[in-house]
Amino acid sequence: MNLEYRLSDRKRDILTAIIKDYITHGEPLGSKTLAKRHGFTFSPATIRNEMAELEENGLLYQPHTSAGRVPSQKGYRFFVDYLMGAYVPTREEMHFMQRLQQTSRAVEAILSQATRVLAEATQSIAITETPYLRQNPVKELRLIPLSENSMVLDIEYNSGIRRQSVVNFSQSIYADVLGLLTYYLNTQLNQSSSLVGLFHRIATCSLEREIQTYRSIILEMVSEIYAQSQRDEKVYLNGTSHLLREPEFQSMEQAFPIINILEDERFVRRLFDSCQESSPQQSHNVYCLIGNENAYEELHNCSFVATPYFINTKATGMIGVLGPTRMDYSKVIALLQNVASNMTTTLGRLFS
Amino acid sequence: MNLEYRLSDRKRDILTAIIKDYITHGEPLGSKTLAKRHGFTFSPATIRNEMAELEENGLLYQPHTSAGRVPSQKGYRFFVDYLMGAYVPTREEMHFMQRLQQTSRAVEAILSQATRVLAEATQSIAITETPYLRQNPVKELRLIPLSENSMVLDIEYNSGIRRQSVVNFSQSIYADVLGLLTYYLNTQLNQSSSLVGLFHRIATCSLEREIQTYRSIILEMVSEIYAQSQRDEKVYLNGTSHLLREPEFQSMEQAFPIINILEDERFVRRLFDSCQESSPQQSHNVYCLIGNENAYEELHNCSFVATPYFINTKATGMIGVLGPTRMDYSKVIALLQNVASNMTTTLGRLFS
DNA sequence: CACTAGCACTTCAGTGATTAGAGTGCTAAA
DNA sequence: TTTAGCACTCTAATCACTGAAGTGCTAGTG
Numbered sequence A, B: 001m002n003l004e005y006r007l008s009d010r011k012r013d014i015l016t017a018i019i020k021d022y023i024t025h026g027e028p029l030g031s032k033t034l035a036k037r038h039g040f041t042f043s044p045a046t047i048r049n050e051m052a053e054l055e056e057n058g059l060l061y062q063p064h065t066s067a068g069r070v071p072s073q074k075g076y077r078f079f080v081d082y083l084m085g086a087y088v089p090t091r092e093e094m095h096f097m098q099r100l101q102q103t104s105r106a107v108e109a110i111l112s113q114a115t116r117v118l119a120e121a122t123q124s125i126a127i128t129e130t131p132y133l134r135q136n137p138v139k140e141l142r143l144i145p146l147s148e149n150s151m152v153l154d155i156e157y158n159s160g161i162r163r164q165s166v167v168n169f170s171q172s173i174y175a176d177v178l179g180l181l182t183y184y185l186n187t188q189l190n191q192s193s194s195l196v197g198l199f200h201r202i203a204t205c206s207l208e209r210e211i212q213t214y215r216s217i218i219l220e221m222v223s224e225i226y227a228q229s230q231r232d233e234k235v236y237l238n239g240t241s242h243l244l245r246e247p248e249f250q251s252m253e254q255a256f257p258i259i260n261i262l263e264d265e266r267f268v269r270r271l272f273d274s275c276q277e278s279s280p281q282q283s284h285n286v287y288c289l290i291g292n293e294n295a296y297e298e299l300h301n302c303s304f305v306a307t308p309y310f311i312n313t314k315a316t317g318m319i320g321v322l323g324p325t326r327m328d329y330s331k332v333i334a335l336l337q338n339v340a341s342n343m344t345t346t347l348g349r350l351f352s
Numbered sequence C: 001c002a003c004t005a006g007c008a009c010t011t012c013a014g015t016g017a018t019t020a021g022a023g024t025g026c027t028a029a030a
Numbered sequence D: 001t002t003t004a005g006c007a008c009t010c011t012a013a014t015c016a017c018t019g020a021a022g023t024g025c026t027a028g029t030g
Helices: A009-025 A031-038 A044-056 A073-083 A091-102 A107-122 A175-192 A195-204 A215-231 A240-245 A252-262 A265-277 A329-350 B009-025 B031-038 B044-056 B073-083 B091-102 B107-122 B175-192 B195-204 B215-231 B240-245 B252-262 B265-277 B329-350
Strands: A125-129 A138-147 A150-157 A162-168 A235-238 A287-289 A302-311 A314-324 B125-129 B138-147 B150-157 B162-168 B235-238 B287-289 B302-311 B314-324
Touching: A009 A031, A009 A044, A009 A073, A031 A044, A073 A329, A091 A107, A091 A329, A107 A125, A107 A235, A107 A314, A107 A329, A125 A240, A125 A265, A138 A175, A138 B138, A150 A215, A150 B150, A162 A215, A162 B162, A175 A195, A175 A215, A195 A215, A235 A265, A240 A252, A240 A314, A240 B252, A252 A265, A252 B240, A252 B252, A265 A287, A265 A302, A265 A314, A302 A329, A314 A329, B009 B031, B009 B044, B009 B073, B031 B044, B073 B329, B091 B107, B091 B329, B107 B125, B107 B235, B107 B314, B107 B329, B125 B240, B125 B265, B138 B175, B150 B215, B162 B215, B175 B195, B175 B215, B195 B215, B235 B265, B240 B252, B240 B314, B252 B265, B265 B287, B265 B302, B265 B314, B302 B329, B314 B329
Parallel strands: none
Antiparallel strands: A125 A235, A125 A314, A138 A150, A150 A162, A287 A302, A302 A314, B125 B235, B125 B314, B138 B150, B150 B162, B287 B302, B302 B314
């Protein structure tokens, strides 16, 4: 039987009060304080009894006898799933987040700005990953001759993103051959849809007769395409200092592992990946890893909330917030969604 | 009269001993400890007298009466200028730093890898700035038609770096007009040498008659070039966690301002700028800001050592190390120079 | 029967007081 | 000029003590 139905209204009120107070004050809550602060119709003694039962259910715990109660990880999860209400951003917050729409026309600038805005608004760490280009479906690929042994490679993704790079060949090549290759690569792309797919296809399948002569050039080209898209994969991170202001990270022992692990970009990417493996929050596509629901020991008292952003209705990357487990979930989720949808709008306008 | 000539050999020995010991142990040095550790031919009492005089000269100070001596900022400066010897990297360090040469063919990858290697080798924060493209002299600019209202813009810098981007026009344009514009822009570039110069020229000077019709297109193009090069300006930073391991940054009060300020990329760029305003160390082009010689209150107990790296003998950007004032200067400088020269080699090979 | 007032008990965080250790400056002697 | 000796200083660590906040349990009340 689900806990949701087993808890009396009073228990839910008390649990909600404890979690909300703990989120804002960061200190264990005692029965007396709670009673005074919320003007409950029942006495501290009653609260004590209820709290004892909530603790039996695993929703609260005491750091030590004679301390107040603190929400457990399960408590936060219950709160996020059933108790917390929707947060409505204030006028100032809305206004602040609008800034995003005024930025320049470059994808990089938009992602970086979104990350900064989100970090500032939530007073936590914000992280954005660039579109995962290698798996993005490609719309068209163009090879434009530049000199006799170099060309411009122009890739246009379905999402509208477009990247160019110059490829140099070890041998000279005629324009009509480039035309042939362009046609060939585009048909191959249609069947493999993404660069990862194309890469595998070319590397494993045997080439058709008319193309075989150009095998080495094709390989050169494809590996250049692949390298190029890999080079563009990046992660924007902002707001580390906000996390360090929280009382739970005042000691280096707590703060160090986090700063340490966040220095590794590959790790951050994996955080997004692991996030997608969990099931998203019912509330609109938001993934929420509470405490050690994420796989990393170093982040066991952090939570990570993330959501995808889109370019022309195609999911391309994710943006998220990393904060203490004791974060204001409803607020963070609301602001995150707002920034993500702002991004989607701004990016969409860019590629329309 | 310069201090260098006023100090007796014995004083120099004692000062050197104190600074070296302090660098490795991080604790104030007393006369007795010093005598025991270095087997001096004179007694602790003599050391005490000498230390008192060194303190009068402002080279040492006591955190409090009854504590040992600690090098002052002036002390470090004297040490770096006159006392420290050259450091010879160990075989392991050399080997470790060789890794750099095995990286991929992308500038980004090389800079990022160099930063990581340097941070690891020095156990401090390493910072690298990308080439300051807007001020880099341009060798040639090519406009390659793509469709009737878009083109590929290909910029080749003197250093060998080359960047492409697609520019869309609001109106359609003929291939022969592009040819004319290519010619025009390249002659303008010859006279202004860098993109910053070109940008100013175009914006302020009146255009020649034959070109005037295309004024709006030229402006569009130039601002796109400018935006593109600005977009590529970046800073790589690695090794924050190393700094946090040092005893002087164990408390959040010390660590916070540093982490906070390093989050701002513009600040880091300015650090490189301010560094170049100081005069370089006699020893091969290394700039060294000790303690609050840098302009930032937040870094008053850090030092910053930096050196330029080159592509084909042209200075393009800088790489540096940020560590506690109590850093092993000779070692850091040696490793920094080594990594920088490795970069120069690797980058040179890339653009030969 | 559910609730609450009262009380004994627990734990932590902060406050002095005390002490050991490391270092200094000064003086007098070698 | 150098050094041994000594009185003095300051810090950091330890310990005992106290007050605040909180709990669980019991007995009484509507």
